[in-house]
Amino acid sequence: MAAHFQMNDLGALSYYIGIEVKQGKEALMLGQSTYASKLLEQSDMAECKSCMTPMEERLKLMKASTVAKEYATLYWSIVGGLRYLVHMRPDIVFAMGYVSRFMEDSREDHWATVKRLLRYVKGMVDQRIVFPKTGESRLQVTVFSDVDMAGDIDERQSTSGVLVFLGSAPI
Structure with missing residues (x-):
């Protein structure tokens, strides 16, 4: 006996597990202001x-x-x-x-x-992550890193950090 499932179109995604999604002609924006x-x-x-x-x-x-x-x-x-x-x-x-x-x-x-x-x-x-919808550019990744060299007072371990920028670059 086969099961039948019905799929409904609920429209454009606007909210998912606490993440607000705003879809526009220029960009897709994700945030968690609420x-x-x-x-x-x-x-x-x-x-x-x-x-x-x-x-x-x-x-x-x-x-x-x-x-x-x-x-x-x-x-x-x-x-x-x-x-x-x-x-x-x-x-x-x-x-x-x-x-x-x-x-x-x-x-x-x-x-x-x-x-x-x-x-x-x-x-x-109200800060959001913005993904521009541009067809004439490509994404460029820029990465920075740093470490504090045994900055943890209790265990004398180092803490490292990484900063990643994802942006569009002209072709």
Whole structure:
């Protein structure tokens, strides 16, 4: 006995698992502004002041911090939510990797770093990835990398970062 399936045309994709899709004649845009706004509300930072960078420069945190413990479940929840936001926000990848180190035993100084990251997200909530629809150009990839050489205070491991630009170049 054969099963019969009916397929329906639901129109152009506009929203999928928290990712907003806007399809225009000039470009395809992907973003997560609604998701980011909900994350800011969940962390009671919807009305916070924004900042221009996701993390303080040369910030060094330790797992064996002596400051007071923070609510672990809140830290886990917000950092987990930010991890999902990374898919459309490559600008926060490094900061996310850094705050994820402290999931086991989060402290107030670790939470302050997460709050700084949330303030950055607040200022860039409408940021999107744009894929232009141009037939007369080709994509060009530019890559930069860096490493901090044993910058992890606890384990003396290095942290590396990669920045990838994908843009159109004239033929």
